[in-house]
Amino acid sequence: MPRTAITGLRREAGGSPHTLYLEGPTILGWDLDLEVSATWDGRGGLALPAFTDPHVHLRDPGQPHKETLRSGLAAAAAGGYGTVVSMPNTLPATDQPEAVLSLRVRADALGLCRLIPAAALTLGQEGRVLSDASLLAEAGAALLTDDGRTNEDGGLLRYGLQAAKAAGLLVAVHAEDASLRRGGVMHEGQVSERLGLPGNPAAAETARIARDLEICALTGARLHLQHLSAARSVELVRAAKRAGLPVTCEVTPHHLTLTDTSLLQLDAVYKVAPPLRTEADRQALLAGLRDGTIDCLASDHAPHSPAEKEQDLLAAPFGIANLELVFPLLYSELVLKGAASLEQLTGWLTSGPRKVLGLPECTLEAGQPADLVVMDLASERPVDPERLRTQAKLGPWNGRQLRGWPALTLYQGRVVHG
Amino acid sequence: MRDLLDFAGWSKPDAEDLFATADVMAEVLRRPVKRVPALQGFTVCTAFFENSTRTRTSFELAARRMSADVVSFAAGTSSLAKGESLRDTVETLVAMGVDLIVVRHSASGAAHLVRRFAGVPVINGGDGARAHPTQALLDAYTLRAHWGELSGKRVVILGDVLHSRVARSNLELLPLLGAKVVLCGPANLLPQSLSGPNLEVSPDLDSALDGADAVMALRVQRERLEGGLGVSLPEYAARYQLNRSRLDRAGPRALLLHPGPMNRDVEISSDLAGDPRSCVLEQVHAGLAIRMAVLYHLLVGKKERAA
Numbered sequence: 219m220p221r222t223a224i225t226g227l228r229r230e231a232g233g234s235p236h237t238l239y240l241e242g243p244t245i246l247g248w249d250l251d252l253e254v255s256a257t258w259d260g261r262g263g264l265a266l267p268a269f270t271d272p273h274v275h276l277r278d279p280g281q282p283h284k285e286t287l288r289s290g291l292a293a294a295a296a297g298g299y300g301t302v303v304s305m306p307n308t309l310p311a312t313d314q315p316e317a318v319l320s321l322r323v324r325a326d327a328l329g330l331c332r333l334i335p336a337a338a339l340t341l342g343q344e345g346r347v348l349s350d351a352s353l354l355a356e357a358g359a360a361l362l363t364d365d366g367r368t369n370e371d372g373g374l375l376r377y378g379l380q381a382a383k384a385a386g387l388l389v390a391v392h393a394e395d396a397s398l399r400r401g402g403v404m405h406e407g408q409v410s411e412r413l414g415l416p417g418n419p420a421a422a423e424t425a426r427i428a429r430d431l432e433i434c435a436l437t438g439a440r441l442h443l444q445h446l447s448a449a450r451s452v453e454l455v456r457a458a459k460r461a462g463l464p465v466t467c468e469v470t471p472h473h474l475t476l477t478d479t480s481l482l483q484l485d486a487v488y489k490v491a492p493p494l495r496t497e498a499d500r501q502a503l504l505a506g507l508r509d510g511t512i513d514c515l516a517s518d519h520a521p522h523s524p525a526e527k528e529q530d531l532l533a534a535p536f537g538i539a540n541l542e543l544v545f546p547l548l549y550s551e552l553v554l555k556g557a558a559s560l561e562q563l564t565g566w567l568t569s570g571p572r573k574v575l576g577l578p579e580c581t582l583e584a585g586q587p588a589d590l591v592v593m594d595l596a597s598e599r600p601v602d603p604e605r606l607r608t609q610a611k612l613g614p615w616n617g618r619q620l621r622g623w624p625a626l627t628l629y630q631g632r633v634v635h636g
Numbered sequence: 637m638r639d640l641l642d643f644a645g646w647s648k649p650d651a652e653d654l655f656a657t658a659d660v661m662a663e664v665l666r667r668p669v670k671r672v673p674a675l676q677g678f679t680v681c682t683a684f685f686e687n688s689t690r691t692r693t694s695f696e697l698a699a700r701r702m703s704a705d706v707v708s709f710a711a712g713t714s715s716l717a718k719g720e721s722l723r724d725t726v727e728t729l730v731a732m733g734v735d736l737i738v739v740r741h742s743a744s745g746a747a748h749l750v751r752r753f754a755g756v757p758v759i760n761g762g763d764g765a766r767a768h769p770t771q772a773l774l775d776a777y778t779l780r781a782h783w784g785e786l787s788g789k790r791v792v793i794l795g796d797v798l799h800s801r802v803a804r805s806n807l808e809l810l811p812l813l814g815a816k817v818v819l820c821g822p823a824n825l826l827p828q829s830l831s832g833p834n835l836e837v838s839p840d841l842d843s844a845l846d847g848a849d850a851v852m853a854l855r856v857q858r859e860r861l862e863g864g865l866g867v868s869l870p871e872y873a874a875r876y877q878l879n880r881s882r883l884d885r886a887g888p889r890a891l892l893l894h895p896g897p898m899n900r901d902v903e904i905s906s907d908l909a910g911d912p913r914s915c916v917l918e919q920v921h922a923g924l925a926i927r928m929a930v931l932y933h934l935l936v937g938k939k940e941r942a943a
Contacts, residue, residue, distance in 0.1 A: 411827040414744045414765030414804050484745030528723050530743035532764070 220255045221246070222631065224592070227260035229582070231560055231595060235262060240588040243630035247584040258633065263592035263625045267580040268300025269567040272360075272390075272468060273444055273516035274541060276302075276333075278321075280309025285521040285609050287321070290541070291330040292607035293519070295634040297542040298567075298624040299331055300589030303360040303575065306338040307367070313338035313349045315357035322358055330634050332589070334360035334575070339378045339389060343367040348378050351385035360575060361442065363390035366491065366536075370396055372429055379439035388576070390442040391430055393451075394492060398422035403531055405478040405493040413481060415531060418493050420448035427451050431458045434465055442574060443467035445518050447492035449502030456511040466574045468516035469503050471544050475551045476500075476614060486527050486534030487614050490520070504557055507566060514570030515548070517541050521610030528612065539610035543601060545593065547615060549622035560595075588631035597623045637933050639758045641747045642767040643808040651813060655777055657929035658922070664701065665924060675704035678935050681734035683725070683750070684761070685711040685741040690896060691761050691771075694920070695738045698927035704935075707734065722746065726753045736935055739763070744801075757934040765799045770930060771895055772805035774923040776813055778915050779850055781922070782891060787814030792844050792886070794878060795854030795903050796825040802895045803854060807835060820844040821876060822867040825860065841876055848886040852893040853878045856903040869902065879905035883913060891915050 219242035226235045229248075239246040239254065246252070276290035294302045304321065306312035312321065318335045325333035337359035341347045344367070351362060362382050369375040369391055382389045399422040404410050406417025427443060431454060434441040446452060446469050458465050472490060477497050480488040488494060506512040520537025527534055540547070545567070552558040569579050580586055598621040603611040626636035637650070664672055680699040682692050687710075696706045709729060720728075722741075729737060736757045739750045744764030751758040762768040779786055791810055797803045797819045807817045811834035818836045819826060826837055838844045845851065861869045883892060892914045900906050908914060 406828075408829050408831070411798075411830045412804070414767070414799075414801060484748040525721055525723075528721065528749070530722065530741065530746040530749055532743040 221252060222256045222258070223252070223254045224258045224260045224265070224626070226262050227265040227592060228262060229265060231264055235260075238265060238582065240628075240631045243588050245582060245584055245586045245588050258626065260592050261594065261625065263594045265582055266298070266564050266591050266593060267568050267582055268589035268591050268627060268629065269298050269545070270301040270571040270575065270577065271299050271517050271519070271541070272303045272442070272514065272571045272575055274302045274304055274519040275307065275521065275537070276304045277521060278308060283523045283609070284526075287324055287333070288328055288330075289607060289609045290519070290521065291325060291328055291333065293541040294331040295627045295629060296607050296624065298545055298591030298593070298627050299541065300587075300591075300627075300629055301332040301334065301577070304333055304335050305365045306336050306363065307343060307365055311338045311343045312336070313341050313343070315350070315353045318354060318357040318359050329629065329632065331629055334358065336361045336363050336390065338362070339364045339369070339382075340374065345369065345371055345374060348374065348381060351378075351381040351387055355385040355387050359387065361388040361390050363392070363444075365390070365392050365444070368392055368394050368396050368426070372433060375430065376433050376437055379433060379437040379441065383437065383439035388440045388442050388574075390444050392444050393423055393426040393430055395422045395426040398425060402493070403489055404481045405495045407478060407496060409478045409481055413484070415481070420450060420495060420499070423448050423492055424450040424454060427454050431463060431465065434458070434463050438464065440464045440466075445470050445473065445492060445516060446503060446506070446512060447473050447495050447499065449499045452502050452506035452511055456506070459511060466513040467511075468514050468571070468574070469507060469512050470516055470518045471540055471547050472538050472614065473503055474500065474507075475547060480614065484531065486529060486531050487538070487612050489531055489534055489536055490538045491536040504552075508558065508562065513574050515544065515566040516571065517544050519608070521608050523609065524612045527610070539608050539613055541608060542606055543613075543615055543620065545624060546620035546622045549595070550620045554621060588628055590628050591624050592626040592636070593622055594625040595622045597621065597625065599623065639751050640769050640930055640934065641751060641758065641760045642769055642805065643772075643812065646809070646812060648812055648814075651773070651776065651809065654773065654926070654929050654933060655780060657932060658777055658925040661928040661932070662925040664928070665921070670701055671703060672701070673703045674932055675699065675702035675935055678735045679705040679707060679733060680736050680738065680931065681707050681709060681729050682738045682761070683709040683729060683740075685722070685739070685746070686762070688740050688762065691740060694923045695759075695761060695927050698924050699931055701924070702928055702931065704931070722749060723753045726750050730754055730756055736931065759930060759934065762801050765801050765804065767805045768801040769805050769809070770923070770927055771802050772809040773930070774919055774926040775806055775852065775893055775895075776809055777922045777926050778893065778919050779891065781918070782915070783849070785814070786810065789815045789849040790818060790847055791815050792818045792820055792848045792851045793854065794820045794841065794844070794851055794876060796856050796860055797821050797854065798825045798827055799857075799860060800854050806852065807832075811835060818844045818848070822872065824865040824867060841882065842885060845882060845885040848890055850891040850893060851878060851883060851886055852895075853903045855895060855897065855899060858899070858902065873902065877901070877903060877905055878908065880907045880911065883908065883911070893919060896920070
């Protein structure tokens with residue numbers, strides 16, 4: 219197998235430069251002084267294990283105008299990700315073992331980023347008939363979820379959790395009570411009432427989390443709560459974890475950096491589910507991340523075509539595409555502003571999500587997979603939609619000056635970005 | 637003023653400037669030949685993605701009184717029904733050479749969206765439950781004609797406040813002019829967390845009416861009352877319908893406003909038809925003068941006076 223090396227890498231910010239040696243898809247070790255067939259220049263960037271994202275939407279199969287496996291995984295590579303979990307709301311829904319296998323094979327052929335598909339908890343994500351947990355597990359599904367098709371039937375969720383537990387799978391839930399959410403397109407509060415837009419109260423999320431935590435206790439099965447948005451949700455999870463429940467949760471970059479006041483711009487790029495909430499909620503989410511109540515970051519990369527996001531706020535679909543911007547956004551908004559350390563941020567993108575998903579922790583030591591990202595922490599440039607690999611070019615941060623861009627991403631020892 | 641979408645960034649002098657122009661327009665409307673050449677050569681487009689005969693008629697008449705050409709675009713019979721996007725529709729209208737677009741749309745924020753793609757001045761003729769600025773301007777103009785000054789006055793806005801763009805634009809504009817606004821209606825048709833200077837929210841009509849200088853009864857859609865939100869038509873009529881004895885509570889000099897069209901015996905009782913306190917027809921007249929003034933300010937500029 220070809221040996222390669224990356225020179226000029228820092229192992230911590232401000233550290234001295236080192237050379238990392240790779241053999242095929244595996245790390246050989248640091249500063250080994252070996253003959254290599256190719257060398258890349260890390261240009262003094264910070265070497266990190268490639269990130270893991272437990273929650274992305276790749277829209278494949280079925281919605282190629284929004285995203286494809288190729289565009290979505292290229293975006294993941296450009297964002298520094300080495301492993302992503304795709305949601306099953308494809309067309310048709312990813313609810314069969316063959317569909318899971320097909321996605322894995324197609325992603326492997328692209329060689330841009332590891333894809334571990336999530337499978338639907340119920341057939342067609344319709345909330346009526348459970349999918350085959352053990353067969354989906356055997357096919358390599360990362361977890362089971364009906365995601366945005368919220369689990370309105372609590373009894374069915376209970377049996378789904380029990381079946382998933384027996385199959386050794388995690389169940390992830392988009393915790394929102396549809397009857398409380400109603401037609402809400404943004405957080406219900408002062409801003410929605412000023413704008414005359416239908417509101418989605420925080421209680422839609424917290425009431426559903428309270429129910430699901432009870433079902434989690436009833437079954438003893440692993441439950442993962444997707445994208446928390448409200449302060450009270452963090453409190454509920456904190457108490458549940460203290461009580462020993464097998465629950466984990468995630469938060470998105472947009473809920474950590476934006477609030478409902480963004481909607482004053484009346485632009486559907488800010489329309490997302492669950493909605494952007496208040497500054498108090500944002501602060502509580504940050505505090506929850508820092509104290510470990512929230513286990514990891516998840517992009518909830520939800521691409522839609524520009525024409526779809528250019529519609530009015532009632533007609534436009536929910537979702538923000540952000541996979542390429544997660545690190546520079548959070549490095550600029552959290553680390554550089556003192557709200558989190560660089561080590562915390564990288565932990566929320568690497569060991570945090572891997573622990574949630576039951577994947578082995580990745581380091582940059584000998585014998586580990588050669589999946590890594592080199593961050594140029596000094597690079598500063600505006601978000602240029604034309605440079606994005608995702609097909610979803612309209613987003614909240616277009617034109618925003620961000621610092622800390624991924625300079626080089628390697629997946630299985632091959633350069634996939636940079 | 638480049639567009640009129642809402643009252644964000646407005647101050648009292650902005651409104652006063654507009655009212656001064658509207659005074660000139662009102663004088664034009666009293667002439668035997670109600671037409672001036674002020675907007676000759678300009679083309680005004682009314683793009684109504686939601687039906688509204690009276691608002692559209694008022695804008696079109698206002699434009700014609702100033703000799704503008706008027707084209708109207710009705711979504712129901714147009715390309716929108718064929719799946720064309722709002723952006724493509726707006727860009728097509730602008731490519732045809734229209735100089736200003738009046739937009740009406742069922743989604744809050746749609747007027748902002750139109751402005752983003754238009755490149756010509758845009759007037760919000762009502763977007764969802766968010767704003768209907770020319771309605772609030774004509775309401776304030778009507779009150780000003782009676783009072784001279786809105787400072788210190790108490791205006792009750794009564795009915796389905798939650799879904800009303802008329803209420804939202806009035807609660808932006810009237811406090812700006814010094815008036816106090818009291819929002820009143822059934823609990824589930826009132827905003828739950830709205831607050832602000834010179835703004836009060838009350839589900840109790842009798843106490844809201846005490847000392848009121850004007851009452852604005854909003855149109856209540858029967859569908860809302862039949863939508864299962866806990867207030868039936870009989871309950872609404874019993875608790876919130878504006879009738880003579882309730883208006884008497886506000887006093888003999890209180891003014892009655894309604895944005896129209898009225899649902900008699902729903903939000904307003906028949907015994908108030910022809911009541912001398914009613915300003916409903918004055919509002920319609922003020923609407924013409926205000927819309928002429930807005931069109932003039934946006935197309936010509938406020939410095940030069942019309943006529």
